[in-house]
Amino acid sequence: MADITDIPDLIREFYDLAKSYLLQETVEPAKRLGHFGAYSLGAAAIWASAVVLLSVAGLRALYDVLPDSPYWEALAYVVFALLLVGFMTILVKFAPDRGVHDGHGTPIEGGER
DSSP states (O other), X not given: OOOGGGHHHHHHHHHHHHHHHHIIXXXXXXXXXXXXXXXXXXXXXXXXXXXXXXXXXXXXXXXXXXXXXXXXXXXXXXXXHHHHHHHHHHHHHHSOOOXXXXXXXXXOSTTOO
């Protein structure tokens, strides 16, 4: 059993141990999560700007191919919107399922737990 004079040292040791444990188990994972979130937001912003710029370029190219008329311009908008929707559908359909929606790392069969 500890002597009464050792109690301040034991409390100080406990405080240091608890502080280092909390830093290790909470602050460091939060920093890693922040870095992951920052990189994810940066990548999403770059991809979004790329899609917008490529969409504008594709629409302008379609304008140049079609004859000059308001009806043909409207058709260009409709055709290009359908092409974008089709492209996004293909991306979503063929994207790999990493099982992030069920919390256990495996895909859910049949939609129920």
